[in-house]
Amino acid sequence: MSTHTEHQAQQGREPVDVNDPRLSRFDVVQEGARRDDIEIVHYEEQVVPGSKAERRLTRTVALMFLLTGLFATAFLVIYIWWPWQWEPGRGGDKLYTPLLGVTLGLALLGIGFGILTWGKKLLPKEVSIQDRHDQVDNPEDRKITGETMLYLADELGVKRRPLLGISLLAGLAPVGAVAAAPLIGGLIEQPHKNNQMFTTGFAPAEGGEKIRLIREDGRPIRPADVSVGGQLTVFPGIEGGVSNKHADSPTLLIHLREDDAQKSRAANERKGHGDYMWGNYVAFSKICTHAGCPASLYEQQTNRLLCPCHQSQFLITDNAKPIFGPANRPLPQLPIEVDEEGFFVARSDYTETIGPDFWERP
Amino acid sequence: MKRRKFDAAALPAKTAGAVDDRFQVATPLRKLLNKVFPDHWSFLLGEIALFSFVILLLTGVFLTFFYEPAMTEVTYDGSYAPLRGTPMSAAYASSLDISFDVRGGLIMRQMHHWSALLFMAAIVVHMLRVFFTGAFRKPRETNWIIGSLLFWVGFLAGFTGYSLPDDGLSGTGLRIASGIILSIPVIGSWVSSSIFAGEFPGTIIISRFFIAHVLLIPGLLVALISVHLGLVFKQKHTQWPGPGRTNSNVVGERMFPRYALKQGGFFMVVFGVVALMGGLFQINPIWYFGPYEAWVVSAASQPDWYVMFLDGSTRLMPAWEIHIPIGNGYVIPPLFWPTVVLPGILVGLSTMYPFLEARRLKDYKHHNLLQRPRDVPARTAVGAMAVAFYVVLTLSGGNDVIADKFHISLNAMTWAGRVGLLVIPPLAYYVTYRLCLGLQQHDREVLAHGVETGIIKRLPDGRFVEVHQPLTSADGHDGHAPALDYVGWVVPKKMNRLGALGPAIRGFFYPIEKPAEAPVSPGHPPVEPRPEREEISSGESRR
Numbered sequence: 001m002s003t004h005t006e007h008q009a010q011q012g013r014e015p016v017d018v019n020d021p022r023l024s025r026f027d028v029v030q031e032g033a034r035r036d037d038i039e040i041v042h043y044e045e046q047v048v049p050g051s052k053a054e055r056r057l058t059r060t061v062a063l064m065f066l067l068t069g070l071f072a073t074a075f076l077v078i079y080i081w082w083p084w085q086w087e088p089g090r091g092g093d094k095l096y097t098p099l100l101g102v103t104l105g106l107a108l109l110g111i112g113f114g115i116l117t118w119g120k121k122l123l124p125k126e127v128s129i130q131d132r133h134d135q136v137d138n139p140e141d142r143k144i145t146g147e148t149m150l151y152l153a154d155e156l157g158v159k160r161r162p163l164l165g166i167s168l169l170a171g172l173a174p175v176g177a178v179a180a181a182p183l184i185g186g187l188i189e190q191p192h193k194n195n196q197m198f199t200t201g202f203a204p205a206e207g208g209e210k211i212r213l214i215r216e217d218g219r220p221i222r223p224a225d226v227s228v229g230g231q232l233t234v235f236p237g238i239e240g241g242v243s244n245k246h247a248d249s250p251t252l253l254i255h256l257r258e259d260d261a262q263k264s265r266a267a268n269e270r271k272g273h274g275d276y277m278w279g280n281y282v283a284f285s286k287i288c289t290h291a292g293c294p295a296s297l298y299e300q301q302t303n304r305l306l307c308p309c310h311q312s313q314f315l316i317t318d319n320a321k322p323i324f325g326p327a328n329r330p331l332p333q334l335p336i337e338v339d340e341e342g343f344f345v346a347r348s349d350y351t352e353t354i355g356p357d358f359w360e361r362p
Numbered sequence: 363m364k365r366r367k368f369d370a371a372a373l374p375a376k377t378a379g380a381v382d383d384r385f386q387v388a389t390p391l392r393k394l395l396n397k398v399f400p401d402h403w404s405f406l407l408g409e410i411a412l413f414s415f416v417i418l419l420l421t422g423v424f425l426t427f428f429y430e431p432a433m434t435e436v437t438y439d440g441s442y443a444p445l446r447g448t449p450m451s452a453a454y455a456s457s458l459d460i461s462f463d464v465r466g467g468l469i470m471r472q473m474h475h476w477s478a479l480l481f482m483a484a485i486v487v488h489m490l491r492v493f494f495t496g497a498f499r500k501p502r503e504t505n506w507i508i509g510s511l512l513f514w515v516g517f518l519a520g521f522t523g524y525s526l527p528d529d530g531l532s533g534t535g536l537r538i539a540s541g542i543i544l545s546i547p548v549i550g551s552w553v554s555s556s557i558f559a560g561e562f563p564g565t566i567i568i569s570r571f572f573i574a575h576v577l578l579i580p581g582l583l584v585a586l587i588s589v590h591l592g593l594v595f596k597q598k599h600t601q602w603p604g605p606g607r608t609n610s611n612v613v614g615e616r617m618f619p620r621y622a623l624k625q626g627g628f629f630m631v632v633f634g635v636v637a638l639m640g641g642l643f644q645i646n647p648i649w650y651f652g653p654y655e656a657w658v659v660s661a662a663s664q665p666d667w668y669v670m671f672l673d674g675s676t677r678l679m680p681a682w683e684i685h686i687p688i689g690n691g692y693v694i695p696p697l698f699w700p701t702v703v704l705p706g707i708l709v710g711l712s713t714m715y716p717f718l719e720a721r722r723l724k725d726y727k728h729h730n731l732l733q734r735p736r737d738v739p740a741r742t743a744v745g746a747m748a749v750a751f752y753v754v755l756t757l758s759g760g761n762d763v764i765a766d767k768f769h770i771s772l773n774a775m776t777w778a779g780r781v782g783l784l785v786i787p788p789l790a791y792y793v794t795y796r797l798c799l800g801l802q803q804h805d806r807e808v809l810a811h812g813v814e815t816g817i818i819k820r821l822p823d824g825r826f827v828e829v830h831q832p833l834t835s836a837d838g839h840d841g842h843a844p845a846l847d848y849v850g851w852v853v854p855k856k857m858n859r860l861g862a863l864g865p866a867i868r869g870f871f872y873p874i875e876k877p878a879e880a881p882v883s884p885g886h887p888p889v890e891p892r893p894e895r896e897e898i899s900s901g902e903s904r905r
Binding site: 032033035036038040041079084085086088096097098099100101102104105106107108109110111112113114115116118119120123124126127128129130131132134135187188189190191192193196197233235243244246247248250286287290291292293294296297308309310311312322324325326327328329355356357358359360361362 | 613
């Protein structure tokens with residue numbers, strides 16, 4: 001209490017007795033504010049009580065609240081009775097979510113604007129000034145707290161008994177490691193288990209059997225299935241070959257036109273991949289070497305393959321070399337041939353690493 | 363036996379007394395009710411983020427009741443006919459069920475998504491407000507750092523949430539994320555295989571993202587937001603300069619009732635707008651994208667807007683690979699720079715900015731008064747530069763769509779982005795700096811010579827001059843009005859700001875006649891009561 005009276009004395013004000021029956025309620029409020037270092041310097045009714053303006057504003061606010069009730073009820077009615085199950089075509093069910101949104105939104109806006117109007121128009125305008133007290137107003141307190149904290153260290157006597165501190169740290173360090181160990185130990189995975197980052201589903205089976213190229217529906221592919229200039233996404237003909245279990249295996253099989261095929265073959269030979277093509281067919285990994293999106297937009301006229309994620313472009317007739325965009329590495333090529341039954345097979349797995357680059361990629 | 367009469371009117375006072383006896387809350391409660399908040403429209407931007415977060419929590423809890431965070435393969439058998447019989451993950455199937463087989467599930471999902479976008483947008487706009495007005499200066503550096511972290515934690519929340527439906531689009535995003543993690547030198551493949559439990563995509567990532575999205579990240583957000591608000595409360599809000607406003611006071615309204623009512627109303631308005639958007643504007647229609655399959659993607663796949671700047675930086679990065687010829691050879695792929703290094707630099711720069719500026723200006727004082735952006739040209743220009751950088755990256759994140767819609771070559775768009783990223787920010791710096799100086803100069807000019815009236819006067823020697831209305835009536839020594847000092851607040855530049863013209867007649871159906879406001883700066887109720895205006899009359903009394 002003494003601080004209040006001191007403060008009031010500083011400001012040259014008489015302390016107010018809040019039990020004084022002559023004080024109005026606002027006087028008490030004002031006194032309370034003063035005790036929190038707040039001066040209400042301006043307080044002005046916005047509407048004259050009983051005036052036409054007040055009645056009009058009251059009606060407006062009331063109307064908004066009533067509209068809220070109306071829309072909320074409409075929301076409930078729609079929620080319960082409107083047909084909501086999805087049906088093919090342009091049925092009424094397509095309006096279910098919009099109607100819920102409109103009724104809920106308007107109901108909430110009704111409360112919102114009602115409260116806002118109430119607060120902004122009907123309540124008195126005021127200007128109050130509060131002291132911030134954000135400077136250090138008592139350096140002594142700082143000193144005392146500082147000394148108290150230093151004294152804590154004295155009491156513990158770590159300086160005199162350094163062994164305690166050292167042994168505590170030495171004891172706690174492994175405890176910290178114990179807390180982290182299960183988390184790290186449980187999560188950590190060897191990335192090169194089964195050489196998984198360097199192999200795909202096209203790796204020959206254990207008996208050395210070559211893996212067939214199959215379509216999405218699992219059927220194997222004959223050369224005649226892909227027309228000249230056409231392309232087809234193919235997968236390894238193994239269990240789960242089409243699924244995300246082999247997310248590194250999707251491959252694009254392209255039937256090049258004669259002149260493009262010649263260019264491509266020449267490029268293959270330059271790279272020492274002379275036998276990777278079969279006839280005029282080439283197969284490249286579909287997984288972009290930049291960030292792993294499927295590079296799937298093939299432009300027939302220019303033989304460019306575009307990755308739609310970051311617009312890397314690969315020139316198919318030049319070993320799928322990146323010619324624009326952020327990719328730094330050509331798409332790996334799958335060596336293919338046709339088996340005795342006339343279906344495409346992979347002669348071996350990819351000879352380069354599939355997908356986004358990483359530190360230890362050779 | 364006497365029946366004790368139950369006095370309902372005395373109940374609140376009695377209860378309050380009983381509570382206060384036990385917890386002594388009267389004084390702290392009074393302090394809370396009385397706390398003064400300064401008011402300005404720009405102070406409400408952070409609130410939008412807060413309110414969106416509340417909506418996110420509400421709608422998010424609803425979604426968890428129906429979502430199944432598992433990658434087990436199931437065959438879809440819900441009411442959406444086009445996908446019936448398709449094998450997909452349980453996560454995607456349950457997201458479809460939320461959209462089609464849970465009553466009101468779709469609007470909840472869409473409100474959740476829209477409020478997430480709004481949350482991030484409000485954070486960014488609020489951050490710009492704080493930056494350009496210098497509200498981050500001492501003693502508020504901590505809150506600035508927390509705010510910047512909130513953006514990145516919100517970013518993570520958004521990304522993990524975006525991945526949960528496991529649809530075609532989000533799976534592609536996830537694959538890019540795995541590529542980004544792989545690109546980190548030395549530890550990349552280890553981190554990636556630890557997060558995905560093996561090779562991408564594995565079978566557990568959705569479950570891990572789920573717990574991060576519904577527990578770890580929201581927990582962190584709640585903690586950061588609480589500290590953020592607590593500090594605003596403790597340190598008190600900044601205010602614009604103006605009459606009676608000093609560095610050591612707060613001029614505004616007490617928290618209750620008017621300020622709190624306005625806040626509550628504003629929350630309901632934000633909530634209502636989100637509900638309208640969730641109902642009317644379709645967002646992330648996952649049923650069109652199909653389940654995630656590693657070999658399917660569509661053109662124009664864009665991430666949510668707050669990720670687009672990183673997508674843009676990735677697109678613009680030239681294919682510069684760093685090869686280290688030791689042993690089998692090691693690689694730092696180009697993907698590493700725009701997606702790991704750039705965000706790292708951005709976090710560092712943005713969190714350290716308050717200290718960098720204080721160091722450069724050798725300014726270690728407390729600042730509770732805001733600055734108009736024009737008064738600190740260097741900071742404003744740096745901010746404009748950062749915004750330009752961000753906008754170029756964000757636009758580049760959609761450069762394929764721009765190229766498609768406007769029939770521009772895609773490669774030209776990429777090159778424009780690359781060049782623009784280097785040229786436009788410095789240009790923005792220069793232009794903003796000059797604009798600030800120009801605005802400052804005009805303020806000083808008006809303070810010295812007065813407001814342009816639009817009245818042209820012909821002088822006896824035939825010259826034409828415009829009449830200026832001085833802002834003060836006090837006479838200087840030579841008969842001219844003395845130049846006024848600039849005090850860091852709006853200078854009136856139009857005659858009706860000085861009360862020379864009546865305000866436009868208000869009212870929709872019938873005019874609301876009101877006396878003109880006394881000349882004050884906008885955003886300020888007058889400190890003194892308005893002087894009564896005299897009625898304009900013919901001069902002779904009616905009576």
